[in-house]
Amino acid sequence: MSLLRVKIQDVFNEPGCEKNRDKDAKARKEGCSKPLTPGAAAGGCAFDGAKIVLQPITDVAHLIHAPLACEGNSWDNRGAASSGPALWRTSFTTDLTELDVVMGQGERKLFKAILEIKEAYGPPAIFVYPTCVTALIGDDIEAVCKRAAEKYGLAVVPVNAPGFVGSKNLGNKLAGEALLEHVIGTLEPDDAGPYxxxxxxxxxxxxxxxxxxxxxxxxxxxxxxxxxxxxxxxxxxxxxxxxxxxxxxxxxxxxxxxxxxxxxxxxxxxxxxxxxxxxxxxxxxxxxxxxxxxxxxxxxxxxxxxxxxxxxxxxxxxAAYRPRLAGKRVLLNTGGVKSWSVVHALMEIGIEIVGTSVKKSTVEDKERIKQILKDDNHIFEQMAARELYAMLSEHKADILLSGGRTQFVALKAKTPWLDINQERQHPYAGYDGMVELVRQIDLAIQNPIWCQVREPAPWDCQPAVGEELPRTKSENVTLHAVQEFSGTTAADFGEC
Incomplete structure (x- = not known):
């Protein structure tokens, strides 16, 4: 674990990060995220962050050296796509049990799992991830990977990012360190060019x-x-x-x-x-x-x-969407690079941004947002679900763009919602992606379902004594369709 500690300190002292350079020496050693509380959800651990960065490498076998639940909680955690190999979508784990821990069988079981994957799938490389359990009991992952690589003749890469060492963002960087130390530069291309x-x-x-x-x-x-x-x-x-x-x-x-x-x-x-x-x-x-x-x-x-x-x-x-979306108000609850890039993209077509979160955004990201919006009041670090619901229910935004965690807040507030995070089903990058994003926003806002769900419920429209229960607008549409058969018109019925 001493080597891992050195790597973590190296990441904390990242000179390429503007935010990190502005800190004093003591604050720099503490990193960017608050320490994790054992047993508490913190938006993903270091293992989860490392897996997010490396799993989209499509022809590699990703082997989790841990109890089964660790792999079950991290498998397929992003909507990345592959144009060819699908091995990355196969889940591999050593399925460590209590008996393996007590008897000290972890390293032997890992060595055997590497052989089984090589014989069954023949991947160019196997990435091995320890988690909290295997790191705490002291399994020497790097030694096992080195010995397996020598014996089996393939790359076996240790990704030393057990969950307890820090946040998901730290795990992202530790994954980059693993690539730098064990993968990048290990082969020479025969077709390198100036472009x-x-x-x-x-x-x-x-x-x-x-x-x-x-x-x-x-x-x-x-x-x-x-x-x-x-x-x-x-x-x-x-x-x-x-x-x-x-x-x-x-x-x-x-x-x-x-x-x-x-x-x-x-x-x-x-x-x-x-x-x-x-x-x-x-x-x-x-x-x-x-x-x-x-x-x-x-x-x-x-x-x-x-x-x-x-x-x-x-x-x-x-151009076809401008008159339909001009002046529409969008609330962004994302963070990271999307906190400023999507803001800029939407404002280009006349959409108003009423707020954007900057959680996990860099200092440069926040400065870009300030330059674009010219108002700090539209920027928030994070917004609790109750505050988000209050803002939407008061109709301060026409649509919420966020991840799946807050979709039900929008639905409860009877507000259109569009997924813009990693689980999204539509691509939004590039010129064509921008057109698709605008099209999806237009479809969400103009969907007629919102007119119906915002109508008072039938039990909230109590008729006077002796009067017939009035119909809602959606029910009147149905009446128009059948009036030629019954001779009854929609005017014969009231509206809520």
Whole structure:
């Protein structure tokens, strides 16, 4: 555990983080998150964060060395998509029991599990994750992985991020450290070129990176490695030969980006593929970085031509939604990179932002929001469910964009809701993704169900003595449909 402690302290002293640099020496050692309380839910532990970052590597076997419940609680925890291998969706665990712990059989059971996976699936690599139990009893994961790799002739990567060491965000960074120490740079590509880039922190949720990659392909830019979305082990092992990198979610893999820049001279920038303007800016920044690294400057001109074509198409499609959504009020309860990138994207088409959360957002993210909204009153660190419900029930927003945790708050307040977090079913990145986001917002707001659920219930519309119970608007629609048969018109009935 001493080696793990050194790694954690190294992450806490991350010089690539603006927020970290502003702290004094004592505060820097304490990290970014509050200590976890044993037995309490804290939005995910370090093991969960590491699994989130590494599981989308599609052709790798992810083996959890722990009791069964640890894997059951973390399997398929994001809506990432694969264009090929599906091994990452198969759950592997050593299923450690009380008897294994008492008898000291953990390491032997792990060694046997690695052999079984190799013989049954033949993956290029196996990632091994210890959890709280196996870390506390002292199983030497790194020694077992090293011995198995030598004996079986495949990469066996220890991901040392047991849950008790910290938060999910810390686990994200420890996963990046595992890739840096055991994977990146272990293979040499035979086709390295001046237009190779890495995309870090892109998870390909609902396949949305597939809306961006064709744009890069048209510019002749090759994504050497997209970490972790739809990634292959060989691509990540060769990622050190890229010429530039883009970091999509800095809180997750900023340490990986910085250290790759230090070791292999791969400059990086933080950007977003959400929204028309941000997508165009990301493409420009990629082209400019490649030129600085020796690529032909003509790529700058081709990039501008592509941007002009794609923006014209996107704005033409969005024109149909402008009159329907102009002035509509959106409340964002997300955090991270989406706290500013989605704000900017929605404001481009005339939608008003009444509030956005900045939980897990970096200092740079918050500064961007202040510049966009020009009002700190629309920014909140976090909002309790009761406060969120009060805001929605008072009709201060026309729709809530958030994750699945708060969808029932919106439904209780009879307010449209759209999933914009990792469980979402629609891709929102790039030019086409922006059009799809606006289309989904329009569908949610204009759905006729909201007119019906907001009507008073029939038992709240008590008729006077001797009067017939009045019909609701939705019931009158049905009456119109049958009036030609009965001779009765909707005017014969009252409305709530």
């Amino acid at each position: 190779d880039i890495n995309i870090l922190g892109e998870f390909n949720l609902s396949g949305e990176f597939w809306l961006v990659k064709p744009l890069l392909d048209r510019l002749g830019i090759r994504v050497r490695a997209c970490i972790p979305g739809d990634a292959r082990y060989v691509d990540i092992a060769c990622a050190h030969r890229a010429r530039a990198a883009m970091v999509v979610c800095s809180t997750a893999l900023i340490n990986l980006a910085r250290k790759m820049d230090e070791r292999w001279d791969i400059p990086f920038f933080e950007g977003s593929f959400y929204g028309i303007t941000d997508t165009s800016d990301a493409l420009r920044n990629i082209a400019e970085l490649l030129v600085k690294q020796g690529a032909d400057p003509e790529i700058l001109g081709r990039t501008e031509v592509l941007i002009a074509e794609e923006e014209a198409i996107a704005w033409k499609k969005l």
